[in-house]
Amino acid sequence: MRTKRTRSTRRSKVILGVAFILIAALIIRTSIDSISANTKPATTPTATPITSTAATPDTKADTEPPKIRGVKNLTVFIGDRVSYKTGVSVKDNHDTNVALVVDTGGVNLKKAGVYNITYMAKDAAGNVVQAEATVTVKVKPTSPLNEDELNKLADTVLAKIMTEDMTEVDKLWAIFKWTKYNIGYIDSSSHTDWRKGALQGFKQGTGDCFVFYATARTLMERSGFETQTVIRDKGRKTKHFWSLVKVEDAWYHFDTTPTIKKNTTFLLTDAELALFNKQFKNYYLFDKTKHPATPTKPLKERSKYLK
Structure with a gap:
């Protein structure tokens, strides 16, 4: 009995050991399959080929400056407002929006004169272009001049x-x-425009030497004579105006302003003016380099009028 029980016990242990081994093997196999199913094979990265892009016209170096168009000299009156950019434009071969800058720092719109201004434009590449112009500032006339009226008045006379x-x-x-x-002589008139002086002479009948000069000039030029304006601007405190007139292919001085010597200022030579200056100090002192010389001898035909 004892021997049979011992054998039975040994057999049971062997069976249990085999069963344990089989179960362990099954567990291990299941684990390996699970790991294999969830693991992807590693891939070797491939390099992306780099392709070179040929330069296009837009990417090439820009060496051409912009172009400024429409720049012109301006003429304004004292106190006017000036739009310097009106009619002026900038065009560039590459950039579509190039700023235009105007340097007007030297312009004084409160004072008559000629002033320089500079237009400047610069594109994104740094190319710069400049254009120069002038601004002429004039004294604004007090009223518009009617030249037709002036000519009619002269022609009537x-x-x-x-x-x-x-x-x-x-x-x-x-x-x-x-x-x-x-x-009639009065010591008052504006010397800004000889045409206005002539209008004053015809319409008001009074004025200073400027009015006498301007009125006579208008009559002479309407009659077909060539004239030049002569000004005494040194030697005395005030200016004096008269004309040179071309008669018989020669120039002579012509001054209608009343003087002490009644008619002696009709078609004078330079030498006769010099004698007059000796009697009336510097009365006809003027810059001879600005005017043609007169004949040395007086015009014979005028003698009948100087009595």
């Missing part, structure tokens, strides 16, 4: 004092007399 048989000297003498004796 000429129609009364001229005849067809007159010589050039005769015509000038008629103009000299009318101006000298139809305008």
Whole structure:
């Protein structure tokens, strides 16, 4: 009995050991399969090829400066507001929005004169362009000048004092007399515009030397004579105005302003003016380099009028 029980016990232990081994093997196999199912094989990364891009016109170096168009010289009156950029534009071969800068630092709109201004534009590449212009500031006229009215007034006078048989000297003498004796001298007028001075002479009949000069000039030029304006701007405290007139292909001084010597300022030579200056200090002192010289001898035909 004892032997049978011992054998039975040994057999049971063997069976249990085998069963344990089988169960352990099954567990291990299941674990390995699970790990294999959840693990992906590693992949070797591949390099992305780099392709080179050829330079396009947009990416090339920009060496061409912008172009400024529409720049011109300006003329304004004192106190006016100026729009310097009106009509001015900038164009660039690459950039679409290039700023325009105007340097007006030297301009004084409160004072008459000629001033320089500079237009400047710069593109993104640093290319710079400049354009120069001037601003002329003038004194604003107090009222518009009607030249047609001036010419009609002059022509009306000429129609009364001229005849067809007159010589050039005769015509000038008629103009000299009318101006000298139809305008009264007063020491007051504006010297800014000779046409306005002439209008004052015709319409008001009074004025200073500027009005006498301007009125006579208008009559002479409407009669076809060539004239030049002569100014005494040194030697005395005040200016004096008169004309040089071309008659018989020569120039002579013509001054209708009343003087102590009644008619002696009609078609004078430079030498005669010099004698006048000795009697009346520096009365006809002027810059001779700005005007043509007169003949050395007086015009013979004028002698009949200087009595």
